[in-house]
Amino acid sequence: MIDYIAAAITALLLIVGALFALAAAIGLVRLPDLYTRMHSASKAGTVGSGLLLLAAGLYSQDPAILARAVAGFIFFLLTAPVSAHLLARAAHRSGYDLDALSVRDDIRDR
Numbered sequence: 001m002i003d004y005i006a007a008a009i010t011a012l013l014l015i016v017g018a019l020f021a022l023a024a025a026i027g028l029v030r031l032p033d034l035y036t037r038m039h040s041a042s043k044a045g046t047v048g049s050g051l052l053l054l055a056a057g058l059y060s061q062d063p064a065i066l067a068r069a070v071a072g073f074i075f076f077l078l079t080a081p082v083s084a085h086l087l088a089r090a091a092h093r094s095g096y097d098l099d100a101l102s103v104r105d106d107i108r109d110r
Helices: 002-030 034-060 063-093
Strands: none
Touching: 002 034, 034 063
């Protein structure tokens, strides 16, 4: 019985993680400029890859591997948004303009 519950949770994590990864990939292709693409990749990509990592850790049924998967997920959550922010800031400072669809630029409007 426990094996079926673990398999169902693993399948759910795989499906949700794959949907988040798909949303990130679609965002990278469809969004108009670097800043919105980074937002898509850092938010949805982080959650998607983290859920896939948790599914792999849960599927292994080894507490040591699950602990590493949880540590990796926390690492994703802490580092991906920070790195995306720093890359966007560097792009803004180098003069990469927003797309015409963007409403406002809070940094340049100061």
